[in-house]
Amino acid sequence: MPLKLEHLLLNDTDRKSIFAAEDSVTPDEKEVCDDVVLLWKQEPSSEELDISKLYAKIKARNQQWALPEERFKTILANHNLYSTDSSQLFTYADQVTSLETPDLPDKVLKKGEVRYGSRGKSLYAKVHLKQGELIFSEHDPLTPIPPLDKTALAEKGRSCSLCGLSLTQSSHFTIMNGLDCQNCSAVWCSKSCKKIDTTHPYLKHPMSKNKKIDGGGWLKFEAFCKEQVITSAYSVGLIYARVLVERGDGQRIWSRFKSLAQVSQKLRIKAADSSNIGGTFDASNGSPLVESRSTWERCFDLFCGAFPTVESEGIDLDTFLTYIGKFNINQLSGQLYTIYSHLNHNCEPNVRYEIDSKMGLKVFARKSIDAGQELLTTYVNPLHGVMLRRRELRVNWGFLCDCNRCINDLEKRKVSGPSVHLTIPSSCVNTQRRKSSLKAARPDLSELLKNGQEFDLEIPNNIGVTSRRKSVRFDDKVMAAVEE
Ligand SMILES: [Zn+2]
Numbered sequence: 001m002p003l004k005l006e007h008l009l010l011n012d013t014d015r016k017s018i019f020a021a022e023d024s025v026t027p028d029e030k031e032v033c034d035d036v037v038l039l040w041k042q043e044p045s046s047e048e049l050d051i052s053k054l055y056a057k058i059k060a061r062n063q064q065w066a067l068p069e070e071r072f073k074t075i076l077a078n079h080n081l082y083s084t085d086s087s088q089l090f091t092y093a094d095q096v097t098s099l100e101t102p103d104l105p106d107k108v109l110k111k112g113e114v115r116y117g118s119r120g121k122s123l124y125a126k127v128h129l130k131q132g133e134l135i136f137s138e139h140d141p142l143t144p145i146p147p148l149d150k151t152a153l154a155e156k157g158r159s160c161s162l163c164g165l166s167l168t169q170s171s172h173f174t175i176m177n178g179l180d181c182q183n184c185s186a187v188w189c190s191k192s193c194k195k196i197d198t199t200h201p202y203l204k205h206p207m208s209k210n211k212k213i214d215g216g217g218w219l220k221f222e223a224f225c226k227e228q229v230i231t232s233a234y235s236v237g238l239i240y241a242r243v244l245v246e247r248g249d250g251q252r253i254w255s256r257f258k259s260l261a262q263v264s265q266k267l268r269i270k271a272a273d274s275s276n277i278g279g280t281f282d283a284s285n286g287s288p289l290v291e292s293r294s295t296w297e298r299c300f301d302l303f304c305g306a307f308p309t310v311e312s313e314g315i316d317l318d319t320f321l322t323y324i325g326k327f328n329i330n331q332l333s334g335q336l337y338t339i340y341s342h343l344n345h346n347c348e349p350n351v352r353y354e355i356d357s358k359m360g361l362k363v364f365a366r367k368s369i370d371a372g373q374e375l376l377t378t379y380v381n382p383l384h385g386v387m388l389r390r391r392e393l394r395v396n397w398g399f400l401c402d403c404n405r406c407i408n409d410l411e412k413r414k415v416s417g418p419s420v421h422l423t424i425p426s427s428c429v430n431t432q433r434r435k436s437s438l439k440a441a442r443p444d445l446s447e448l449l450k451n452g453q454e455f456d457l458e459i460p461n462n463i464g465v466t467s468r469r470k471s472v473r474f475d476d477k478v479m480a481a482v483e484e
């Protein structure tokens with residue numbers, strides 16, 4: 001009598017694995033990359049895992065995948081996601097160029113000195129700086145960029161047309177103080193905001209048309225930027241409009257903008273390579289790196305529609321993409337600050353900054369700094385683990401960070417495996433567990449926290465395909481989280 005074999009299923013997991021073996025599929029490279037990126041977004045600490053542990057996690061998430069470990073490694077290396085030899089990863093820092101900054105006001109730089117060298121521009125302490133001392137301040141950004149996500153509110157007169165501040169003032173107050181627009185429903189929070197908003201009549205009144213700016217064209221361009229969340233293009237457009245509108249000051253703004261470090265957005269996208277990757281940083285100002293060539297072509301067409309003389313002035317798609325890249329590598333909280341843009345990165349910065357509600361910037365010494373030492377800020381969240389920090393820096397600024405902290409962290413990682421990580425999605429853990437993880441991670445931070453009061457902590461509220469991680473830097477608003 002023939003034997004009859006029967007699967008006895010103990011629970012769902014077993015059923016799943018049996019199905020997995022039967023229906024196994026070979027994922028394509030993009031599927032593999034996307035799932036790795038998704039995992040990193042959902043569980044930021046998983047980026048610190050070594051490749052075998054990462055492989056095990058991905059296999060567990062996709063039991064139907066026929067994916068040998070070797071192929072997994074090759075795919076990640078091909079797509080710039082992971083390499084045991086980091087020199088294999090794509091960088092572009094050597095292609096970042098900059099020009100000498102024109103007419104830097106001496107009085108604001110009493111304590112600092114700009115130097116030009118192989119790494120581009122840098123800022124050095126001219127005198128000894130005490131911990132907590134104000135080093136310099138910048139009253140305004142190069143051109144104030146109103147928050148893109150507030151434009152709808154601003155159009156209804158519910159937030160300031162320039163700074164985006166939510167308005168609580170009465171319409172009586174607005175009218176009495178002349179803070180409203182005669183031609184549309186826009187209002188401003190203050191006389192200074194109204195005065196600075198010189199491009200408003202040219203951009204926001206569809207009928208307005210001068211030779212160089214087409215108001216109707218601008219509104220289409222703005223709507224596209226909003227729909228695609230391309231803050232960088234919107235910002236470049238606003239800067240360009242200001243240059244066209246303000247004759248004297250316009251030239252000053254334009255030559256400063258042009259002097260900022262630049263690299264084409266095309267190279268930045270290449271460093272990102274897989275969709276979503278690198279978006280971690282840029283999402284903080286709403287600029288994902290997932291744009292395709294056709295998105296950029298459309299964006300540039302609309303830019304030309306807003307500014308009809310663009311092409312006759314020699315600005316083509318490539319130049320436009322360089323402006324986009326320039327904005328992205330220099331922006332701080334969605335604004336460009338001329339002096340601040342001279343600061344280089346270190347994962348253990350010696351300065352910190354504050355931005356007030358009027359977009360004014362102040363930069364302070366985080367620790368005592370000797371005359372002649374370089375002033376260093378951090379471009380990424382210093383609480384991130386070394387792998388995430390280095391990836392964000394590589395994708396967004398094109399270099400592999402070799403600061404002392406990174407070297408030490410990488411050494412430690414080799415010896416003891418990945419360290420405990422602070423970024424824990426709150427949806428995945430209960431409060432208690434999060435707190436204990438925070439505690440566990442705290443000793444690693446003692447050095448960082450010792451010298452400053454300002455580190456932010458990232459705890460994403462909701463994690464999913466559409467949610468993006470924000471990598472904000474020094475921000476008072478999240479200080480409380482560290483105190484927790
Ligand atoms: Zn305002």
Ligand SMILES: [Zn+2]
Nearest residue numbers: 181183184186
């Ligand atoms: Zn108006």
Ligand SMILES: [Zn+2]
Nearest residue numbers: 347401403406
């Ligand atoms: Zn570093």
